Amino acid sequence: MLIVQILQGLMEGVFLFLIASGLTLIFGVSRIVNFAHGSFYMLGAFFTYQVHPWIAAGTPGGFFTSILVCGVLVAVVGLAFEFFFLRRVYHAEELMQLVLTLAAVLIIRDLTKFFWGLDDVTVALPDDLSGAVIIGDMFLPTYQLAMVTVGVLVLVALWAVLKFTRAGIVLRAATDDRGMVALLGINQAHVFTAVFTVGSFLAGIAGGFAAAFESVNYLLDARVIVLAFIVVVIGGLGSLYGALFAALGVGVVKSLGLLWAPRLSMVIIFLLMAVVLLFRSLRRTGE
Amino acid sequence: MAAERRRGDAWSIDWRLVAVAFVVVAVALHLSPPLVAFAIIEVLIFALYASALNLLLSYSGMVSFGHAVYFGLGAYGLAITIAKFGWPIWAGIVAGPLVSAFFGLVYGALCVQLTAIYAAMLTLACAEITFAVVFQWFDFTGGDSGISGHVPAMLGLSPAWFGIVVLVVVTLCILALWRVVHAPLGLTIRAVGENPVRAAAMGHGRKRVQLAAFVISAFLSGVAGTLYGIFHGNVFPEYVGVLFTIDGLVMVLLGGLYSFGAGIYGAIVYKLLDNVMAHYFEYWQLVIGVILVLVVLVSPAGIAGLVARVVELVRGRVRGSET
Numbered sequence: 148m149l150i151v152q153i154l155q156g157l158m159e160g161v162f163l164f165l166i167a168s169g170l171t172l173i174f175g176v177s178r179i180v181n182f183a184h185g186s187f188y189m190l191g192a193f194f195t196y197q198v199h200p201w202i203a204a205g206t207p208g209g210f211f212t213s214i215l216v217c218g219v220l221v222a223v224v225g226l227a228f229e230f231f232f233l234r235r236v237y238h239a240e241e242l243m244q245l246v247l248t249l250a251a252v253l254i255i256r257d258l259t260k261f262f263w264g265l266d267d268v269t270v271a272l273p274d275d276l277s278g279a280v281i282i283g284d285m286f287l288p289t290y291q292l293a294m295v296t297v298g299v300l301v302l303v304a305l306w307a308v309l310k311f312t313r314a315g316i317v318l319r320a321a322t323d324d325r326g327m328v329a330l331l332g333i334n335q336a337h338v339f340t341a342v343f344t345v346g347s348f349l350a351g352i353a354g355g356f357a358a359a360f361e362s363v364n365y366l367l368d369a370r371v372i373v374l375a376f377i378v379v380v381i382g383g384l385g386s387l388y389g390a391l392f393a394a395l396g397v398g399v400v401k402s403l404g405l406l407w408a409p410r411l412s413m414v415i416i417f418l419l420m421a422v423v424l425l426f427r428s429l430r431r432t433g434e
Numbered sequence: 435m436a437a438e439r440r441r442g443d444a445w446s447i448d449w450r451l452v453a454v455a456f457v458v459v460a461v462a463l464h465l466s467p468p469l470v471a472f473a474i475i476e477v478l479i480f481a482l483y484a485s486a487l488n489l490l491l492s493y494s495g496m497v498s499f500g501h502a503v504y505f506g507l508g509a510y511g512l513a514i515t516i517a518k519f520g521w522p523i524w525a526g527i528v529a530g531p532l533v534s535a536f537f538g539l540v541y542g543a544l545c546v547q548l549t550a551i552y553a554a555m556l557t558l559a560c561a562e563i564t565f566a567v568v569f570q571w572f573d574f575t576g577g578d579s580g581i582s583g584h585v586p587a588m589l590g591l592s593p594a595w596f597g598i599v600v601l602v603v604v605t606l607c608i609l610a611l612w613r614v615v616h617a618p619l620g621l622t623i624r625a626v627g628e629n630p631v632r633a634a635a636m637g638h639g640r641k642r643v644q645l646a647a648f649v650i651s652a653f654l655s656g657v658a659g660t661l662y663g664i665f666h667g668n669v670f671p672e673y674v675g676v677l678f679t680i681d682g683l684v685m686v687l688l689g690g691l692y693s694f695g696a697g698i699y700g701a702i703v704y705k706l707l708d709n710v711m712a713h714y715f716e717y718w719q720l721v722i723g724v725i726l727v728l729v730v731l732v733s734p735a736g737i738a739g740l741v742a743r744v745v746e747l748v749r750g751r752v753r754g755s756e757t
Contacts, residue, residue, distance in 0.1 A: 243730050250724070253720065254727075420556075424559075
């Protein structure tokens with residue numbers, strides 16, 4: 148039972164990482180605290196609900212393609228938001244950026260209500276994905292395994308891009324020292340736009356995957372953004388690998404919390420965050 | 435001085451303005467039907483709550499993602515001391531804001547250990563933990579059914595007269611807040627908010643000053659929450675929940691950061707939209723979102739900035755006609 152629960156937690160952790168990775172990349176490069184990330188995730192879920200019957204419905208291939216398509220759609224929304232709005236406030240005070248992303252949350256939420264109503268919508272899994280793999284006495288849903296695979300693929304892809312490509316070098320440099328990157332003649336605005344688009348794409352596909360196991364409604368944004376921020380903050384804002392470990396940790400803690408103290412599982416996670424934050428600040432002043 | 439002008443404040447209180455506003459609201463309370471009087475009372479209470487939050491956002495360099503806790507604990511302080519401890523009503527009213535201030539002191543002491551978004555996330559953690567406790571500790575807080583019947587709603591007064599009581603308390607609190615912002619303590623709070631390193635060089639440690647601002651803000655939020663608890667004669671976990679936090683934040687941002695009146699203007703506009711538009715248009719939050727975008731792109735100083743501009747214009751014209 149314990150092992151199953153830990154495994155379950157790790158799988159959820161991979162999923163959390165999918166959401167948090169975009170958030171932490173965006174913060175690392177542009178210092179934008181993007182509340183709209185949860186809204187992009189929710190858009191991904193609703194887009195998938197809308198699109199999946201049109202693309203080879205009922206087959207795993209069609210299902211994954213529609214999630215991918217929806218990720219791209221969400222990326223376009225993110226791109227437009229960055230290009231037309233956020234870009235104008237990079238030089239303003241940080242609170243102004245917060246106002247804009249909060250405004251995006253309100254607008255996207257009401258648009259979602261307008262188009263899809265207040266009730267839960269559900270996305271039916273293709274038959275091939277709705278089974279389970281049984282190892283010994285463990286019962287692992289196929290869909291979750293597929294999701295973990297995608298999560299790991301995303302992680303590997305991000306790692307490879309960051310490590311080996313020129314874009315990755317620029318991105319890492321921008322996270323360390325934005326001014327220096329600008330001095331080297333790289334157009335910061337392009338870097339910001341690119342990162343924001345990629346981040347939105349990641350939120351979009353995460354939402355697409357969630358559509359098949361979460362109850363999708365207009366409150367999805369609030370549920371996920373808090374968890375994503377907790378992961379990013381525990382991992383250290385801007386740190387991709389920090390986010391990975393934090394996501395796995397939070398996933399396991401949440402899953403064990405559900406086992407032992409179901410009513411307190413969110414409290415335990417907030418306590419974890421508070422302790423990590425305070426401990427980190429103590430160590431910093433101790434130096 | 436330049437900074438002073440940018441914020442659209444003057445040093446001294448414009449007593450004429452306060453008196454006119456006070457009389458207008460008082461008369462409006464007496465002339466309007468009960469439903470409108472209720473709306474005015476709600477605006478007044480939220481103006482105080484948002485102004486208290488604004489002390490943090492605009493002046494101290496802190497962001498609170500959990501301010502509803504200090505609002506709601508005011509109402510809970512009132513309810514629990516009366517219903518569970520059997521205190522008299524006046525003692526409960528005194529206790530409400532003090533409970534908020536106490537939690538402001540404890541949580542604030544933790545939060546000022548951190549800065550920027552990390553501090554804000556810690557305020558969120560404190561708020562969520564508090565909410566969970568309030569929501570689940572049935573024997574003490576009434577759980578999700580809250581507590582009611584501990585005070586007669588509006589102390590048994592008519593809406594108009596209870597409105598006057600609220601008006602007096604809120605006016606006094608906002609005037610006190612004005613004094614704080616413009617007193618040496620307030621200047622120190624602003625200095626720390628604008629440039630903690632320089633303020634530290636002058637001997638003002640960031641943590642102590644920010645903690646002072648946090649406790650003052652929590653106390654005044656608690657006053658607002660206590661009033662709200664008396665107004666409805668009950669208390670529910672929602673009062674400490676995330677929606678009340680977001681309400682407060684949106685009010686301040688709508689009203690216009692870095693101006694004293696942000697909370698007042700924001701509360702008026704937000705509650706007006708909430709009460710009036712929600713009847714006709716289901717998607718009024720979308721309108722708020724669009725207004726916020728416009729605020730950022732067109733008038734970063736928010737409604738307060740617009741008001742200041744209009745006042746300048748009118749004054750300029752008056753002065754022009756005199757000469």
